[in-house]
Amino acid sequence: MVFHPSFPRLAAGLVLMAGFASLTGTSVHALDLAAEARRLVGAGQGVQVETADGRVLVSEAGALAVHPASVSKIPTTLALLRELGPDHRFETRFLADGSIRSGSITGPLVIRADGDPYFVDENALLVSEAFRQLGLREVKGDLIVEGQLIFNWKVDAVAPRLRRAFEGNVAAAAWEAVRASGNAMIDASGGMPRLQFTQPFASAAGPETLLVTHLSQPLRYMLKALNGYSNNIFAPLAESVGGIGAVQEEIRDLLPPGYREEIVLGDGAGAHGANRMSPRATVAILRALKSELSGYGLDFTSVMPVAGIDEGTLKKRLAGPNGEGFVVGKTGTYGDYGACALIGALRTKNGLVYFAILNHGVPIVEARRRQDAYVRVLIAELGALPWAYRRDDTLAFTRAEVVIADTRTTAAHGR
Numbered sequence: 576m577v578f579h580p581s582f583p584r585l586a587a588g589l590v591l592m593a594g595f596a597s598l599t600g601t602s603v604h605a606l607d608l609a610a611e612a613r614r615l616v617g618a619g620q621g622v623q624v625e626t627a628d629g630r631v632l633v634s635e636a637g638a639l640a641v642h643p644a645s646v647s648k649i650p651t652t653l654a655l656l657r658e659l660g661p662d663h664r665f666e667t668r669f670l671a672d673g674s675i676r677s678g679s680i681t682g683p684l685v686i687r688a689d690g691d692p693y694f695v696d697e698n699a700l701l702v703s704e705a706f707r708q709l710g711l712r713e714v715k716g717d718l719i720v721e722g723q724l725i726f727n728w729k730v731d732a733v734a735p736r737l738r739r740a741f742e743g744n745v746a747a748a749a750w751e752a753v754r755a756s757g758n759a760m761i762d763a764s765g766g767m768p769r770l771q772f773t774q775p776f777a778s779a780a781g782p783e784t785l786l787v788t789h790l791s792q793p794l795r796y797m798l799k800a801l802n803g804y805s806n807n808i809f810a811p812l813a814e815s816v817g818g819i820g821a822v823q824e825e826i827r828d829l830l831p832p833g834y835r836e837e838i839v840l841g842d843g844a845g846a847h848g849a850n851r852m853s854p855r856a857t858v859a860i861l862r863a864l865k866s867e868l869s870g871y872g873l874d875f876t877s878v879m880p881v882a883g884i885d886e887g888t889l890k891k892r893l894a895g896p897n898g899e900g901f902v903v904g905k906t907g908t909y910g911d912y913g914a915c916a917l918i919g920a921l922r923t924k925n926g927l928v929y930f931a932i933l934n935h936g937v938p939i940v941e942a943r944r945r946q947d948a949y950v951r952v953l954i955a956e957l958g959a960l961p962w963a964y965r966r967d968d969t970l971a972f973t974r975a976e977v978v979i980a981d982t983r984t985t986a987a988h989g990r
Contacts, residue, residue, distance in 0.1 A: 606952065606956050608633045608953070609633045609634075612624075612633050612635045612949060613635060615949040616932055617945065619639075620635065620932075620934050621635065621636045621641060621932065621933035621935070622634075622637070622931070622932050623637045623931045624858075624928065624930045625858050625928070626925075626928055627926035627927045627928070632928070634854070637853065637854045637855040638834075638837060638853050638855060639854070640837045640838070640839070640853040640856070641851060641853075641914065641933050641935040642848075642851060642909060642913070642914035643907050643933055644914040644916055645805045645807075645844065645888075645905065645908065645909070645916075646845065646852060646905055646906075646907040646916045646918055646933070647809075647840060647842070647845035647850050647852070647907070648802055648805065648809045648843065648905065649802075649860055649879075649918070650822060650826040650838065650843075650860055651813050651822055651840075652798050652802065652878055652879075653826060653864045654821070654825050654826060654843075655815065656795075656798070656868070657867055658816040660871070661794055661795035661873060661878075662794065662795070664791045664792070664793060665688075665689050665693075665694075665790075665794075666691075666788060667791075668788050669684060669686055669702060669786045669789070670685040670784060671684060671783065672685045673715075673782075674782075675711075678710050678711055678712040679714070679715055680711065680715060681715045683716035683718065684714045685718075686718060686719065686720050686722075686734060686737070688721070688722040688723055688724040688725075689723065690722070690723040690725060690811065690814060691725060691791040692806075692809075693800075694724075694725060694727075694789070695726070695727050695728070695749075695971075696745040696746065697752055697970075697972035698972050699741060699745065700753045700767070701789070701972065701975065702787055702789055703741055703743075703769070703770060704760055704761055704762065704768045706768065706770055707762070707765065707768040708760070711770065713771045713772075715773050716773075716774060717738070718733070720733060720734050723811065723815075725808065725811060728806065728808050730811055741772075742769055742771065742772065743767050752972075753972070756972070758973070760977065786980055787977060787978070787980065789975065789978075790977075791975055792971055792972075793974065795873065795878055796974060799878050800971065802878060802879050802887075803879075803885050803889070805905075805907075807845070807846055810842045813843035819840050822843055823838065823840040826840075826860060826863075829863045830863075831859065834853070834859055837852065837853035837855070838851065838852050838853070838856050838860075839852075845909060854931040855931075857933065858930070861918065861929045865927070875920055876903050879904060879905055880905075881900060881902070881903050881962055881964050882898060882902040883898060884900055884966050888908075889902070892943070893947055893950060898947070898951055900961040900964065901922075901960070902919050902920075902921060904917060904919020904920065905917075908939055913935055913936045913937070914933075914934070914935060915935075915943060915946070917943075917946040917947075918930065918931040918932065918933075921954060921957060921959040922959060922960045923957050923959055928957055930953060932946045932950075
């Protein structure tokens with residue numbers, strides 16, 4: 576028997592289409608998704624599409640590692656969940672390092688922080704209110720920071736901005752939000768709480784007394800919002816699990832051996848020039864993230880935004896009936912590196928379908944247009960279903976907890 580030279584490619588195409596038809600229940604006359612990827616996204620641009628059971632529907636430049644921009648936040652998300660768990664609360668403790676008399680601390684106020692990325696003006700006001708309930712009005716000293724303090728989305732190593740917040744220099748809208756939150760601890764009749772700082776005694780005076788412990792909202796809510804807005808606070812947040820080197824090592828260990836060199840992380844947020852990920856490694860990371868979330872009874876919507884519904888970078892993407900609510904995922908954009916990405920998952924009646932689109936060297940607006948056009952093809956051809964999801968608009972600071980210590984008990988804490 577003589578085979579035509581094109582027979583192997585034809586046979587492979589028929590196998591792919593048969594698998595596609597099995598997934599979606601459509602006929603074998605469905606679109607060639609690989610050809611559509613080349614047509615809509617671009618030949619040589621990275622596209623990987625896989626079914627829940629591991630079948631590869633599309634792999635266009637699937638092993639090519641390019642700059643993923645903020646898609647770098649997804650491996651960081653996975654490492655944080657694996658090391659800390661979705662209900663982890665970051666702890667920030669406030670201690671008097673000196674005697675307390677008549678509402679004054681003779682000595683500095685010590686802050687022991689472990690990197691809470693969501694400590695903002697409203698949280699500072701909750702702590703200030705706790706100080707007021709303790710009867711504290713004055714600190715005869717300054718603030719001393721131990722550990723990693725992040726305030727209003729920036730590392731605040733010596734706390735000048737937090738000190739100003741304790742002194743009452745915050746936006747009126749922040750205090751109004753705290754007053755309106757219904758927190759039983761808030762004494763709205765007393766006006767905004769304020770703490771006065773004077774500095775004749777700037778050094779430690781001892782003994783230490785624990786005053787207030789601030790417990791952040793659970794980690795999963797943070798990750799949901801930070802991924803939604805693509806906040807680069809992910810970079811210092813990676814320090815909570817040993818730094819970016821530890822994140823890279825942990826994620827590589829979860830990947831097939833042949834994929835491990837296809838992820839390089841210079842930071843956990845996506846701004847570092849060294850960052851690289853391939854489409855197929857990205858899909859493998861999404862699979863690992865799905866597995867991790869499932870162990871806690873959660874799904875992707877717990878830590879990533881839903882297109883057209885959640886606020887942030889996906890809010891205005893894939894708008895309309897053939898897109899809104901169908902994609903849970905993550906965007907990435909970094910113009911300096913010519914990087915633009917969209918990754919995520921679709922629901923179908925036969926399970927999830929994972930996709931990663933990593934554009935490089937394409938103008939950002941054009942790359943986004945191509946990505947959305949191709950994802951709409953996936954939605955239509957795979958028979959995607961909307962995610963069963965309703966947006967949660969609970970204010971972040973209302974999920975935090977503030978614990979007031981019994982200041983009659985004085986203990987020495989290791990410095």
